[in-house]
Amino acid sequence: MKRDCALVLICLMLAACDKKEAPAAAESASPSAAAEAPTAPPVVAAAPPVIDVDTLPVEEDFEADAEKELTVANLSAKLDDLDKEISAP
Numbered sequence: 001m002k003r004d005c006a007l008v009l010i011c012l013m014l015a016a017c018d019k020k021e022a023p024a025a026a027e028s029a030s031p032s033a034a035a036e037a038p039t040a041p042p043v044v045a046a047a048p049p050v051i052d053v054d055t056l057p058v059e060e061d062f063e064a065d066a067e068k069e070l071t072v073a074n075l076s077a078k079l080d081d082l083d084k085e086i087s088a089p
Contacts, residue, residue, distance in 0.1 A: 070078055
């Protein structure tokens, strides 16, 4: 297998060496075409977002609301609602 790949590579290299150069008329036409080609704008790296860790909501922020909203009577219904919310695309 390696021999076959090496043989193909050598054949391609020899074929590339046998290429003849294009006439001078074609070369004179190509600079004008190259001058008209637009250049790509430089890529600007985006700055990483600034995250204020102190203002992120944590579990303790939701405990008081959860104690008011959840009761023994509606616990099953609230769990079903959460399951639907999680599984929805």
